[in-house]
Amino acid sequence: MSSVAAENTEATPRKPHxxxxxxxxxxxxxxxxxxxFYDFYxxxxxxxxxxPALFFTGNDDTAKLLASMATFGAAFVARPIxxxxxxxxxxxxGRKATxxxxxxxxxxxxxLIGLLPTYHQIGLWAPAMLTILRFCQGLGLGGEWSGAALLATEYADHGKRARAAMWPQLGAPFGFILANGFMLLLTIFMGFNSAEHAGEFDHAFLVWGWRLPxxxxxxxxxxxxxxxxxxxETPVFKLAVKEDKKVKTxxxxxxxxxxxxxIQGTFIMLATYVLFYLMTAWILSFGIAKVEAGGLAIPYRTFLIIQLITILFFAAMVPVSGWLADRYGRRSSQLVITGFIVLFGLSFGFFMAPDAVGTGSEANIVRIVIFMAIGMTLMGLTFGSMSAYLPELFPTNVRYTASGISYNVSSILGAALTPYAAVWLNAHGGVGAVGFYLAGAAVLTIVFMAITHETRDVDLNTMARK
Known part of the structure; x- marks a missing residue:
């Protein structure tokens, strides 16, 4: 382990041809x-x-939402696999074929999810098949991110890797915009409002409209x-083949x-994941949930618009993150950004507690937009350079596997549990408790970043000894 780290930091970088x-x-x-990310969102x-309405049964809205969030989390279990x-x-x-x-x-x-029958048609087989296909989604994404990150970094010039690596990271906000923009247009053209039509199973949107995306x-x-x-194929992997440095296992x-x-990479990604899925998955459930369920009772369409506006802050900050990481280093820039995530977590109660922000038609939309804009800005700043930071921790001939494991084990700790835990925490301790959850994850990330070496100047052509 230590020898690999030493080789990575001491090697003279070779420019890929x-x-x-x-x-x-x-x-x-x-x-x-x-x-x-479009598929995921x-x-x-x-x-x-x-x-919750089509694949699960019962009269308890919170229980159905928790069951739905559990299937959402199934993909994160699959991602390390x-x-x-x-x-x-x-x-x-090689990277290309994979x-x-x-x-x-x-x-x-x-x-295939778009073709599934619902619980009302085939009973328990519906959520079972939904979970299986969600698991398959996780398998695919488990192999996608690390490969795309390596594709960008292994082609990049030395000194510009973080800026090159930010391109696959832009897939997250772009996919979000496509997915939620599609859903928003459908609800507008089909006249669907979650608050008014949630129990109307014969509404066109709930019958077939949701399947189109x-x-x-x-x-x-x-x-x-x-x-x-x-x-x-990437020039770095070509060099590994040429020098016969590929490993069998x-x-x-x-x-x-x-x-x-x-292990370091797993916890370096932790705060990013927790913030990511609080700002995308959980916040939507909290925003549209009924007041008696601890939510803000904002119409689904309205909250989608808020997310689509504020996701632009996410997209804008991704290239900024790449520039900061190349200019000041991955570790230094991320330590500062994660510190701000801690402070943001501590502000949840101030910004988003129902008593403070209001509910339904009385909700303070400007306050919500400010909260979301801050969260999305921090999301872009922390996420943008991770596709350079994690791959640089590992030698070429195990980089795809090792970076993928770090990224996706972190998805279990930071993402699979987050929407479910946030729903439970909000129900039992209020929105402030959800913020403390984020702050705690960010503190843990800071600890692991502090004991990890800077990777800005490592040579990506370094190989693990066979």
């Missing part, structure tokens, strides 16, 4: 993550507004496959030479 246009690399890394939105499976092939046969497989897995699972993902997947098939080798960096 490639004839592939940078625009093609940018498009290939961006379009895949955009599609993947479509599910997250439906898990709040559609699935996906990172192992796709990481094995990514480190053995990314194609990850995109197909995610896209087909999303398409899932089915449309197939078209996007075909476009993504076309772009990726035109790409070449990347998973075993990763745990042998990089077990400590994998």
């Amino acid at each position: 490639t004839t592939v246009p940078k625009s093609r690399v940018i498009l290939a890394s961006l379009i895949g993550t955009t599609i993947e 479509i599910y997250a939105t439906a898990a709040v507004a559609v699935f 996906g990172s192992v499976i796709f990481g094995h092939f990514g480190d053995r046969i 990314l194609v497989g990850a995109l197909l897995t995610m896209g087909l699972a999303t398409f 899932f089915l449309a993902s197939l078209v996007m997947v075909l476009v993504g496959l076309y772009v990726r098939f035109k790409l070449e 990347p998973l075993a080798e990763a745990f042998k030479v990089a077990w400590w960096p994998m």
